[in-house]
Amino acid sequence: xxxxxxxxxxxxxxxxxxxxxxxxxxxxxxxxxxxxxxxxxxxxxxxxxxxxxxxxxxxxxxxxxxxxxxxxxxxxxxxxxxxxxxxxxxxxxxxxxxxxxxxxxxxxxxxxxxxxxxxxxxxxxxxxxxxxxxxxxxxxxxxxxxxxxxxxxxxxxxxxxxxxxxxxxxxxxxxxxxxxxxxxxxxxxxxxxxxxxxxxxxx
Numbered sequence: 377x378x379x380x381x382x383x384x385x386x387x388x389x390x391x392x393x394x395x396x397x398x399x400x401x402x403x404x405x406x407x408x409x410x411x412x413x414x415x416x417x418x419x420x421x422x423x424x425x426x427x428x429x430x431x432x433x434x435x436x437x438x439x440x441x442x443x444x445x446x447x448x449x450x451x452x453x454x455x456x457x458x459x460x461x462x463x464x465x466x467x468x469x470x471x472x473x474x475x476x477x478x479x480x481x482x483x484x485x486x487x488x489x490x491x492x493x494x495x496x497x498x499x500x501x502x503x504x505x506x507x508x509x510x511x512x513x514x515x516x517x518x519x520x521x522x523x524x525x526x527x528x529x530x531x532x533x534x535x536x537x538x539x540x541x542x543x544x545x546x547x548x549x550x551x552x553x554x555x556x557x558x559x560x561x562x563x564x565x566x567x568x569x570x571x572x573x574x575x576x577x578x579x
Contacts, residue, residue, distance in 0.1 A: 377544040379406040379488050380535060381432075381461055385525050385550025392553050401526045401534045404478055410488040411546075415576045418486040420560050424464035427558045430551035431509035431517045431566055434459040435528060436493055437545040444536040449529035452541060455493035458507055458566045458573045461548050462487040462558070490546065491566060491573035499568075502528060509554075510565045519552030526550075 383402045384395055412418050420427060436455040444452060461482070468481035496502060505521040521527075526534070531549060535541065558578055566574040 377408055377542070377546070378539070379408065379410055379546050379548070380404075380539075381406060381482070381488075381548040382526070382531055382550045385531075386519065386523055386552045387525060388523075388553035392555070397525065401531050403535060404482055406483045406488050409485045410483060412486050412489040412576075415574060416489075417577045417579045418462070418489055419579045420558070421464065421484050421486070423480070423484070424467055426464065426466040428463045428465045428555050429509065429511070429516070429558055429564070430461040430463060430555050431507065431519070432459055432461055432548040432551050433457075433505065433507055433519075433521060433568070434490055434493075435532070435547040435549060437532075437541045437547065438543055440540065440542050441532075441536050442540045444533050444541070446529045446533040449532035449536075452532055452536075453528070453547075454496055456496050456499065456502070456505075456568070457491040457493040458568055459488055459490040459546070459548055460509070460564065460566065460574075461551060462489075463555075465557075488546075488548070489564075489574065489576060494568065494571075494573075506569055508567045510567075512563050516556060517552055517554035521549075523552065524550060 435453040464481040509517040
């Protein structure tokens with residue numbers, strides 16, 4: 377299975393990191409060793425001194441697809457969850473300055489905790505879906521899918537032109553503004569609407 381992450385899919389997040397707003401979906405990938413499930417704790421990696429959180433809605437692909445038409449893209453996922461794209465921001469900044477790939481900053485072990493999944497049919501509107509992240513009881517990020525630059529369907533159609541999607545693949549769909557640093561012993565709680573989806577600690 378693949379973990380595919382969309383970058384800069386919220387205008388205000390692109391602005392807060394002084395990044396240009398993309399003209400088409402940009403994505404990178406994480407290995408399966410980046411995943412953390414069942415609210416297990418994550419451990420602060422040794423290779424960074426400035427790890428940041430980025431909360432994101434996550435799609436779970438349910439069938440194989442290549443060159444998927446945007447109008448049929450909704451048929452390729454039936455479940456939605458939430459995840460954190462942990463980023464070694466200090467390392468990423470160095471990579472960007474040198475024009476190097478981002479894997480060392482994005483694809484490290486335990487960099488992608490992901491929640492349980494909800495049947496999308498039980499959600500009122502995928503295009504007006506609120507989500508949030510609280511750390512140590514303080515709300516840090518609040519987002520809504522209506523603010524995405526590229527919709528779920530656009531994302532799936534674009535990715536499938538380049539890589540074949542398979543059942544079980546996960547797509548992190550981008551983070552809203554409000555990203556920031558992580559500290560050891562931080563308590564993370566992530567929500568879709570009012571439903572708590574994740575509850576874990578950083579060790």
